[in-house]
Amino acid sequence: MKLNENISKEDRKMLNGIFWRSFTVFASRAGATKAHAPGFIYSITPALNRYYKDDPEGRCEAMMRHTTWYNITQNVGTFVMGLVASMEKKNAQEKDFDAESIVALKTSLMGPLSGIGDSIFWGVIRVIAAGVGISLATQGSILGPILFLLIYNIPSILTRYYLTYMGFSLGSSFIEKIYANGSMKILNKAASTLGLLMIGSMTASMVKFESKLSVPIAGGKPILIQTYLDQLFKGLIPLSITLLCYWLLSKKVNVNWILLGVLVLAIILGLLGVV
Amino acid sequence: MYREAFLAALTVFVCYGGNWLFGQTMIERPLVVGCIAGIIFGDMRAGIIMGASLEAIFMGAVDIGGALSAEPVTATVLATTFSIVLNVNEKAALALAVPIGVLAAFISMFMKNVVMNLFAPLVDKYAKDNNPRAIAIMHYSMWFINYFVFSLITFFSVLEGAKPVQHMINSIPDNLMAGLSATGGLLPAVGFAILMRMLWSKKLAPYFFLGFIMVAYLNLPSVAVAALGIILVLVISFKDKQLLDMENKQKELEKRPVAAAGAGVSNNETAEEQEEEDFFS
Numbered sequence: 001m002k003l004n005e006n007i008s009k010e011d012r013k014m015l016n017g018i019f020w021r022s023f024t025v026f027a028s029r030a031g032a033t034k035a036h037a038p039g040f041i042y043s044i045t046p047a048l049n050r051y052y053k054d055d056p057e058g059r060c061e062a063m064m065r066h067t068t069w070y071n072i073t074q075n076v077g078t079f080v081m082g083l084v085a086s087m088e089k090k091n092a093q094e095k096d097f098d099a100e101s102i103v104a105l106k107t108s109l110m111g112p113l114s115g116i117g118d119s120i121f122w123g124v125i126r127v128i129a130a131g132v133g134i135s136l137a138t139q140g141s142i143l144g145p146i147l148f149l150l151i152y153n154i155p156s157i158l159t160r161y162y163l164t165y166m167g168f169s170l171g172s173s174f175i176e177k178i179y180a181n182g183s184m185k186i187l188n189k190a191a192s193t194l195g196l197l198m199i200g201s202m203t204a205s206m207v208k209f210e211s212k213l214s215v216p217i218a219g220g221k222p223i224l225i226q227t228y229l230d231q232l233f234k235g236l237i238p239l240s241i242t243l244l245c246y247w248l249l250s251k252k253v254n255v256n257w258i259l260l261g262v263l264v265l266a267i268i269l270g271l272l273g274v275v
Numbered sequence: 276m277y278r279e280a281f282l283a284a285l286t287v288f289v290c291y292g293g294n295w296l297f298g299q300t301m302i303e304r305p306l307v308v309g310c311i312a313g314i315i316f317g318d319m320r321a322g323i324i325m326g327a328s329l330e331a332i333f334m335g336a337v338d339i340g341g342a343l344s345a346e347p348v349t350a351t352v353l354a355t356t357f358s359i360v361l362n363v364n365e366k367a368a369l370a371l372a373v374p375i376g377v378l379a380a381f382i383s384m385f386m387k388n389v390v391m392n393l394f395a396p397l398v399d400k401y402a403k404d405n406n407p408r409a410i411a412i413m414h415y416s417m418w419f420i421n422y423f424v425f426s427l428i429t430f431f432s433v434l435e436g437a438k439p440v441q442h443m444i445n446s447i448p449d450n451l452m453a454g455l456s457a458t459g460g461l462l463p464a465v466g467f468a469i470l471m472r473m474l475w476s477k478k479l480a481p482y483f484f485l486g487f488i489m490v491a492y493l494n495l496p497s498v499a500v501a502a503l504g505i506i507l508v509l510v511i512s513f514k515d516k517q518l519l520d521m522e523n524k525q526k527e528l529e530k531r532p533v534a535a536a537g538a539g540v541s542n543n544e545t546a547e548e549q550e551e552e553d554f555f556s
Contacts, residue, residue, distance in 0.1 A: 022298070024296055024298075024414070027296050027417070027418035028391070028413070028414045028418050029417070029421075030392070030398055030417065031389070031392030031393075031394065032388040033392070033395055038394075038398055038417070039414055041402070041410050045407045048407070056405055059405060059407075063410075064399070064402045066402075067402050074298060075299070118473065119474055122470075124474075127470065128501045129301075130306065130330055131498075132497055132501065133306050133327075134327045134331060135497050137323045140321075142310065142319065142323060144306060144310075144327060145306045145307045148306050149300070149302070149307065152301050153300050156298075160298065182522070183519070185519075186512055186516060190512045191474075192475075192476065192479050193508050196474050196475065196480070196486065197483070197489075198486060198497075198500065198504060199474070199483060200486025200488075201489055201500040202486075202497070204486070206331040207460065207461065207467070208461075235487065238461075239487060241464045242464040242467050245467075245468035248468075255465070255469060258465050259462070259465050260377075262458065262461050262462055262465055266461050267451065268454065270451060270452070270453040270454015270455065271454055272450075
């Protein structure tokens with residue numbers, strides 16, 4: 001990518017500073033009203049120090065602007081940090097720049113960026129990484145955790161780095177453009193497709209249920225219920241329970257109740273001798 | 276027991292605190308935590324296997340926007356500690372991890388959303404004072420306090436909880452034990468349901484079932500499913516991109532008035548593009 005070409009050496013140094021500091025953005029959480037505002041201010045401090053070098057009042061105002069609620073999937077949020085840096089630069093240079101627009105834009109990007117970030121990184125890459133990692137780790141191999149970390153972190157850290165630069169040089173018009181021309185939709189669809197495929201495969205391999213119920217037959221071997229269930233459809237019970245949980249979630253049932261429900265259900269089945 | 280309690284607390288601090296200090300690099304996931312706890316307590320293999328089972332259970336326990344269903348670090352460390360140090364049956368330790376995780380999630384949310392509110396006014400104050408250094412110090416202090424609390428909880432859980440837990444597990448009747456191990460098999464369902472909530476749409480639902488059948492009937496390993504999935508998604512995306520380009524072109528043509536000069540240019544362009552596409556296809 002030709003992102004670095006038009007960026008001066010000092011700006012590059014500043015962006016690298018933001019990139020490194022952004023790793024700690026979620027280290028603290030200042031309650032429900034500000035969330036990760038301290039981490040955000042800390043991350044963009046290199047930009048504020050650079051552009052408001054001779055203007056302590058300007059820097060103070062900029063810091064106060066950014067004490068508002070901040071929360072974006074962290075390795076995608078660097079895009080907004082780069083963008084904010086470029087806008088603060090403009091604000092420091094141009095007298096009649098509307099400073100309020102910085103916060104407005106930052107806030108408006110939180111939803112869409114977190115949406116795509118969460119589904120790609122949490123829903124897809126982490127699920128693939130965990131799928132590979134778990135299958136090796138169940139055999140006790142240390143490659144399991146190692147591959148898990150590599151598969152997740154390589155794309156994650158690259159994204160974090162490039163988005164810092166992209167936010168700074170491409171600006172908000174870029175996000176608007178890919179939303180407008182529909183590229184975002186394709187990306188979203190691709191991520192969701194891959195994610196659902198992986199989740200389906202993991203439902204089959206990791207949700208387990210085996211009944212030891214059997215029907216006694218006079219003068220013959222008792223028939224295991226499980227054999228019938230398997231002949232009907234392999235993994236019928238795990239699949240139904242997963243879909244039931246999904247249905248309950250989509251009906252806005254609290255997830256803790258569902259967890260508790262599954263727990264109680266399994267224990268009751270155990271006590272009844274079904275499993 | 277002091278030594279074990281201290282080591283368990285240290286593992287929680289390094290994995291949990293480290294994860295959030297270093298960009299959510301997933302070192303808080305059971306796969307990694309189990310491995311590290313295993314190394315510390317001298318049985319890496321057992322730790323890794325434990326971690327693999329717990330990873331499946333806590334798959335859907337993701338901290339998105341500060342709302343957490345179960346906290347995997349404390350749960351994994353305690354379960355692995357009990358399993359290796361106290362020789363507790365692995366399945367019982369797994370079943371134990373779930374309530375611990377849910378409880379720890381409540382504590383986490385209480386800390387982050389209620390206790391840490393105390394610091395919110397300080398953020399405003401330091402910003403007003405034009406003092407980025409104070410904000411940095413506060414940022415790191417809040418990090419330390421939060422994760423130190425979790426280490427303390429782990430420390431006392433191991434110290435005080437070990438004996439009662441061992442006693443309790445030894446006295447569990449067989450059928451209850453069977454039920455508890457069944458929970459380990461069924462709980463991943465909740466995790467996958469949470470992830471499905473994020474990605475599900477009616478049009479894409481068939482891919483979920485495709486993935487299920489690929490493993491249930493074809494017994495494909497997960498690397499193969501991922502690789503096939505990527506190929507499938509690439510093919511679909513190319514097709515979608517083609518459709519999208521056509522749509523966008525259509526829109527542009529409709530938008531443009533049929534003014535003589537403008538139309539001439541756009542016709543040329545599209546003709547050229549058309550040629551290019553023919554060449555590539």
